[in-house]
Amino acid sequence: MFxxxxxxxHRVERVRADRARALLAMQAVASVTGVPAAAMQxxxxxxxxxxxxxxxxxxxxxxxxxxxxxxxxxxxxxxRTTVAKACREVEDMRDDPALDGLLDRVGRGLAEITGQAEAx
Numbered sequence: 001m002f003x004x005x006x007x008x009x010h011r012v013e014r015v016r017a018d019r020a021r022a023l024l025a026m027q028a029v030a031s032v033t034g035v036p037a038a039a040m041q042x043x044x045x046x047x048x049x050x051x052x053x054x055x056x057x058x059x060x061x062x063x064x065x066x067x068x069x070x071x072x073x074x075x076x077x078x079x080r081t082t083v084a085k086a087c088r089e090v091e092d093m094r095d096d097p098a099l100d101g102l103l104d105r106v107g108r109g110l111a112e113i114t115g116q117a118e119a120x
Contacts, residue, residue, distance in 0.1 A: 015074065015075075018067075018071065018074065018075040019075055021061065021065060021075065021114065022057070022061055022072075022075040022076050023037065024110065024113065024114070025057040025058075025060050025061045025064075025065075025110060026040050026041070026054075026057045028057075028060070028106050028109060028110055029053050029054075029056045029057045029060065029106065030053070032102060032105075032106055033049075033052075033053045033056070035049055035050050035053035039053075040053055040054040040057060041076075054076075054086070055086035055087070055089060055090050056090060056103070056106075057076075058072050058076060058078075058083050058086050058087060058090075059086065059087045059090035059091070059103070060103065060106060060107055060110060061075065061076075062083070062087050063107060064107045064110045064111055064114075064116060065110075065114070065116065066116075069083050069084045069087065072087075090103075
């Protein structure tokens with residue numbers, strides 16, 4: 001899961017940075033959906049709207065940050081298989097031009113904020 005030569009201190013710092021970026025993705029999705037980031041973090045049974053928003057944040061973390069699914073799962077404290085299923089569902093939803101455009105705009109914003117835009 002992690003590189004073998006990575007020190008524990010480096011791992012802890014990377015996990016902190018990943019969780020900060022995960023929160024950024026949730027805040028970005030919250031700003032366009034109206035679903036609070038705190039609701040997306042809940043472990044309780046969630047309504048469809050909150051589950052969809054959370055899935056969008058996972059998907060954007062995977063696509064915009066270039067994270068493998070296990071890393072998205074770790075950043076959001078969820079299992080990789082749960083994240084994978086949600087990302088497949090979001091990918092299927094991209095057939096809707098409105099959602100596709102929304103994901104493009106939010107993704108560009110995340111890339112700009114995190115400095116990924118220059119790397120692309």
